[in-house]
Amino acid sequence: MNAPVTLPKPPGAANKLKSTRMAGKLVNDYWEMVWRAKEEGKLVCWYEGSSINPFLEAADIVWVHGEAYSAMLAARHQEGPAQAAAEERGYLRELCSYARTHLGCAVNNQRHRNGSDSAFADVPADEDISAKLPPPDMIISAYAYCSTGQQWDEMTSRLFGKKIPIFNVSIPWIWASGKDAGYCRGQEWEETSRYVARQLEEMVKFIEEQTGKPYPWDRLRELMGNVKKASELRLEAMDMCRAKPAPATLFDWSVSIAPINQLPCTTDIVDYFTNVRNEVAERVRTGEAAVPKEKYRLFFDGIMNWNKLGWLAEKFARYDAAVVAGRYTHMAFWQEPDLIDPNNPVMGMGQNYLICPNNHSSPILIDLIMGLCEKYEVDGIVFHATRTCRAFTNPMFMIAQEATSRLGIQTTMFEGDVADETFYKDELLNTRVEAMLEAIDQKRLSAF
Amino acid sequence: MTPRSEIFEVLAKVCADPMGYARAWKTRTGRRVIGSFPMNFPSEMAHAAGALPLIIQEAEDPITAGHGLLFPFYCGFTRSAVDQAAKGDLAVLDAIMFGDHCVQLLGAADAVRVALPDTRVIFFQLISSMCDPWTLGRSKESFEKLRFELEDFIGEPVRDDAMRASIALFNRGRQAMRELYRMRVEGRVALTAREMQYVVKSSMVMDRAEHLELVEALVASASENLPQPEKRAVRLHLSGHFCQAPKPELLDMIEGCGAIVVGDDLYHGYRYISTDVGEEGNPMDSLARWYLDRNTGVPCPTRVQNDVDWDAFLLDAMRKESAEGMIVLMAKFCEPHMYYYPEVKEAFEKAGMPHLLIETEHESMALEHMRTRVESFLELIKRRRGVARANTPEGEVA
Ligand code: SF4
Numbered sequence: 001m002n003a004p005v006t007l008p009k010p011p012g013a014a015n016k017l018k019s020t021r022m023a024g025k026l027v028n029d030y031w032e033m034v035w036r037a038k039e040e041g042k043l044v045c046w047y048e049g050s051s052i053n054p055f056l057e058a059a060d061i062v063w064v065h066g067e068a069y070s071a072m073l074a075a076r077h078q079e080g081p082a083q084a085a086a087e088e089r090g091y092l093r094e095l096c097s098y099a100r101t102h103l104g105c106a107v108n109n110q111r112h113r114n115g116s117d118s119a120f121a122d123v124p125a126d127e128d129i130s131a132k133l134p135p136p137d138m139i140i141s142a143y144a145y146c147s148t149g150q151q152w153d154e155m156t157s158r159l160f161g162k163k164i165p166i167f168n169v170s171i172p173w174i175w176a177s178g179k180d181a182g183y184c185r186g187q188e189w190e191e192t193s194r195y196v197a198r199q200l201e202e203m204v205k206f207i208e209e210q211t212g213k214p215y216p217w218d219r220l221r222e223l224m225g226n227v228k229k230a231s232e233l234r235l236e237a238m239d240m241c242r243a244k245p246a247p248a249t250l251f252d253w254s255v256s257i258a259p260i261n262q263l264p265c266t267t268d269i270v271d272y273f274t275n276v277r278n279e280v281a282e283r284v285r286t287g288e289a290a291v292p293k294e295k296y297r298l299f300f301d302g303i304m305n306w307n308k309l310g311w312l313a314e315k316f317a318r319y320d321a322a323v324v325a326g327r328y329t330h331m332a333f334w335q336e337p338d339l340i341d342p343n344n345p346v347m348g349m350g351q352n353y354l355i356c357p358n359n360h361s362s363p364i365l366i367d368l369i370m371g372l373c374e375k376y377e378v379d380g381i382v383f384h385a386t387r388t389c390r391a392f393t394n395p396m397f398m399i400a401q402e403a404t405s406r407l408g409i410q411t412t413m414f415e416g417d418v419a420d421e422t423f424y425k426d427e428l429l430n431t432r433v434e435a436m437l438e439a440i441d442q443k444r445l446s447a448f
Numbered sequence: 449m450t451p452r453s454e455i456f457e458v459l460a461k462v463c464a465d466p467m468g469y470a471r472a473w474k475t476r477t478g479r480r481v482i483g484s485f486p487m488n489f490p491s492e493m494a495h496a497a498g499a500l501p502l503i504i505q506e507a508e509d510p511i512t513a514g515h516g517l518l519f520p521f522y523c524g525f526t527r528s529a530v531d532q533a534a535k536g537d538l539a540v541l542d543a544i545m546f547g548d549h550c551v552q553l554l555g556a557a558d559a560v561r562v563a564l565p566d567t568r569v570i571f572f573q574l575i576s577s578m579c580d581p582w583t584l585g586r587s588k589e590s591f592e593k594l595r596f597e598l599e600d601f602i603g604e605p606v607r608d609d610a611m612r613a614s615i616a617l618f619n620r621g622r623q624a625m626r627e628l629y630r631m632r633v634e635g636r637v638a639l640t641a642r643e644m645q646y647v648v649k650s651s652m653v654m655d656r657a658e659h660l661e662l663v664e665a666l667v668a669s670a671s672e673n674l675p676q677p678e679k680r681a682v683r684l685h686l687s688g689h690f691c692q693a694p695k696p697e698l699l700d701m702i703e704g705c706g707a708i709v710v711g712d713d714l715y716h717g718y719r720y721i722s723t724d725v726g727e728e729g730n731p732m733d734s735l736a737r738w739y740l741d742r743n744t745g746v747p748c749p750t751r752v753q754n755d756v757d758w759d760a761f762l763l764d765a766m767r768k769e770s771a772e773g774m775i776v777l778m779a780k781f782c783e784p785h786m787y788y789y790p791e792v793k794e795a796f797e798k799a800g801m802p803h804l805l806i807e808t809e810h811e812s813m814a815l816e817h818m819r820t821r822v823e824s825f826l827e828l829i830k831r832r833r834g835v836a837r838a839n840t841p842e843g844e845v846a
C-alpha cells in the first residue's frame with residue numbers, strides 16, 4: 001500500500017527568509033526611480049533578457065527590463081490592462097506573455113501620451129501602472145537563446161514608429177557539437193565569447209552616441225565589483241541549502257532575482273545578499289527549516305509563475321516539500337562571478353550572458369541540471385510547462401527522461417505560464433504533485 | 449515533351465513523400481542525403497558536396513512518437529520534424545544542417561539530435577539582426593563555419609568551382625519558378641495554388657537538375673492550355689506560413705470559393721525562390737550577400753531589420769499583382785508570425801486593403817468553418833468592386 005502523502009496544512013506553512021523582505025522595498029524604490037525618470041530628465045533604455053543594466057546604470061541611463069516590468073505587474077495582479085491592450089492590437093494569446101504584457105504597456109503608453117490621436121487618446125485609470133512606464137529613448141536587444149526576445153524588441157521599436165534608436169547584440173546558442181565542447185570551455189565557447197564581447201564594445205559606442213558623453217568605464221568597473229560580490233554571496237547562500245532541512249527554498253531565491261538581476265548595482269545589493277547569506281548561515285547553524293517538516297526535496301524546472309509565487313510557496317510547504325533548487329534561480333543571473341574581472345569587465349559580462357541556462361543545448365544543460373539534483377539531493381523534479389515560454393519548455397522532456405534513467409528520481413509536469421494565469425490549471429498541479437510524492441514515498445518504503 | 453499532367457504527377461508524388469524520394473535517389477546514386485531545417489540554410493552548399501540537399505518537410509501523419517519530446521503547443525513543423533525523427537522516418541538523412549534559431553526550431557533540433565544519435569546535426573547560428581554593420585561579415589563567417597563542418601563530415605573539401613556550379617544550377621531553378629509566377633500574374637499560365645506549391649515544395653526535395661527540366665517544360669508548355677479566367681474570380685495574395693507548406697486542401701478550398709491566387713510570399717512559394725546568389729567571385733561572399741538580399745527582397749518576420757517592412761512589401765506586391773485582398777495563413781503557435789501580424793493588420797487597415805487571418809493546425813482543420821469565413825471575405829471584396837474606394841478602413845473581416 002502506498003504511504004499516505006502528508007495532508008495539506010493550513011496557510012503559513014512556508015517559513016520564508018526574513019532578510020528577503022528588504023527586496024520589496026528595494027524593488028519599489030527602483031520602480032519609483034523609473035517612473036520619475038522623465039521628470040528628472042533622464043534617458044530611458046528598454047531592454048529584455050541579458051542583464052546589461054550595469055552598462056546603462058554606469059552611463060546614468062534609466063534601465064527598464066521588460067520581463068521585470070511584466071513580472072512585477074503579474075506579481076501585483078495588475079497585468080490585465082496591459083494584456084488587454086496587447087490583445088486589442090492583435091497580439092495573439094499564444095505569444096510570450098512577458099512580451100505581450102510589455103508590448104501592451106507600450107500600446108497603453110502611446111495611447112495615453114498621444115493626445116492628438118483621438119483613437120489613442122485615453123486617460124489611464126489611477127491604478128493602471130502599465131501606462132506609467134516611461135517611453136524609451138533607446139532600445140538595446142541582447143537576448144540569449146530565445147528568438148522571441150529579439151523580435152519583441154523589434155516590435156517595440158515598431159510600436160514607437162521606429163523613431164527610437166535600437167541596438168542589437170546577437171548572442172548565439174551554444175550548440176556544443178565539437179569534441180572539446182562543454183560548459184564554459186571549448187573552441188565554440190571561446191569564439192562565441194569573443195563575438196559577444198566585440199558587440200558589447202560596439203554597444204558602448206552606441207551608448208556614447210545616445211548620451212553624447214565619453215563612456216564612464218570607471219563607474220562600470222565599480223558597479224561590476226558590487227555585482228561580483230553580490231553574486232558570490234548569493235551563490236554561497238544557495239550552496240548552504242544543501243543542508244537538511246534546507247534553510248531556504250526556490251521561492252526565497254525567486255524573490256532575490258530582482259536584486260541580482262535588475263536593481264541598481266550599488267552596495268545595497270551587496271548588503272542585501274550579505275544579510276541573506278548571514279540568515280541562511282544562522283538557519284543552518286540552528287537547524288531552522290524553510291519548510292518546517294521537510295519530508296521531500298524537489299527541483300523546480302521552469303520559469304517562475306509570477307502571479308502564483310507566494311501561493312506556490314505555500315502549496316509546496318503544505319506538502320512538506322522543500323523546493324531546494326531550480327533551473328531559473330540556480331543557473332542564471334551572474335551565475336559565474338569568477339568570470340567577471342571588475343577591472344576589465346566586458347568579456348566576463350558577455351560570458352555571463354552566454355551562460356543563461358537555456359543558451360546551452362541539451363547535452364550541457366542536462367549535465368548541469370543532473371549535477372544540481374545530485375548536489376541538493378532531490379527526490380524529484382517538478383516541471384512547470386510554461387505555455388508561452390518555449391525557451392524553458394524546449395528541453396523538458398529530455399531532462400525528465402535523463403532524471404529517470406540517470407538518477408532514478410521521480411518527475412512530474414504541470415502547465416502554467418509566466419504572466420498569464422489563464423493557462424494555469426490548479427487541479428492538475430495538485431493531482432500530479434500528490435502522485436509524485438506518493439511515488440517517492442513508495443520508493444522509500446521499498447528501499448527498506 | 450512531357451505532358452503537364454505527368455509533370456504534376458511527379459511533383460505531387462515527391463511532395464507527398466519526400467523521404468521516399470530521397471531513399472530512392474540514394475539507392476540509385478549511392479550518394480549522401482543531407483537534410484536541413486528551414487528557412488535560411490543554403491542548399492547549394494550540400495549540393496556542391498555531392499549530396500542531395502533536402503529541406504525537411506512537415507509530414508501529414510498525426511503526431512505520435514513526438515509527443516514524448518515536444519509539447520503540443522508548438523508549431524506543426526517542429527512537432528512533425530521531431531515526430532519523424534522519433535519514428536525513424538529521417539533515417540535516410542546522413543546529416544542535418546541548419547543555421548536558423550527560431551526558439552521552437554532550436555527545441556526541435558535539440559530533440560532531433562537526441563532522437564538520432566547516429567546522425568550528425570550541424571548548426572551554426574546565423575545572425576538574425578540584418579542591418580548591423582557586421583551582419584554581412586558575420587553571415588560570411590557563419591557560412592564558412594557551416595562549410596567547414598560539412599567538409600569535416602564528408603572528409604574532403606567542397607571546392608569553390610563546385611559551389612559556383614551548384615549556385616548557377618539553383619539560380620536557373622529559381623529563375624524558372626519565378627517565370628511561372630510572372631506568367632501566373634499576367635494570366636499567361638493557369639496554375640492553381642496547389643500546383644504552384646507542388647512546383648516549389650518539390651524543389652526543396654528533388655535532384656535540382658531533374659526538377660529544373662520539369663519546370664522548364666512547364667514554362668514551355670504554358671501557352672498550350674491558356675485558361676479563360678473566371679471574370680468574377682477574386683484575385684488573392686496568400687501570405688505567411690513559414691516553415692511548413694499550407695495543406696493543399698486548404699488552398700483548394702480557397703480557390704473553390706471563387707478566388708484565384710495570383711501571388712504569395714509563402715515559404716513554400718515565392719519567399720523560397722525570390723533571390724538568386726551571385727555566380728562570380730568567392731561563393732561564401734555571394735551566399736552572405738544572398739542572405740541579406742533575401743530579407744530585403746521578401747522581408748521575413750524571423751529576422752529583425754528595422755529598415756524594411758514586411759507590411760509595406762505585401763501592399764506593394766499586391767499592387768503589382770493587382771490582388772484585391774490577402775489571406776494570411778498563420779501556422780498556429782508560430783511566434784515570429786504572431787509578433788508581426790499586428791503590424792500587417794494595422795497597415796492593411798490604414799490602406800483599406802482587406803485581409804483575412806486563418807490559423808492552421810497540424811492535426812485538425814475545420815475546413816467547413818473556414819470556408820464560410822473565406823466566402824464572406826470574398827463577398828466583401830466583390831461588393832467593394834466598382835465602388836469608389838471609401839476612406840474608411842475595412843481591414844480584417846470575419
Ligand atoms: S519566451 Fe521566455 S525566454 Fe523567450 S522572451 Fe519570452 S519569457 Fe523570455
Ligand code: SF4
Nearest residue numbers: 523550553691782783
Ligand atoms: S518560424 Fe514559425 S513555423 Fe518556423 S519553426 Fe519557428 S514557429 Fe515554427
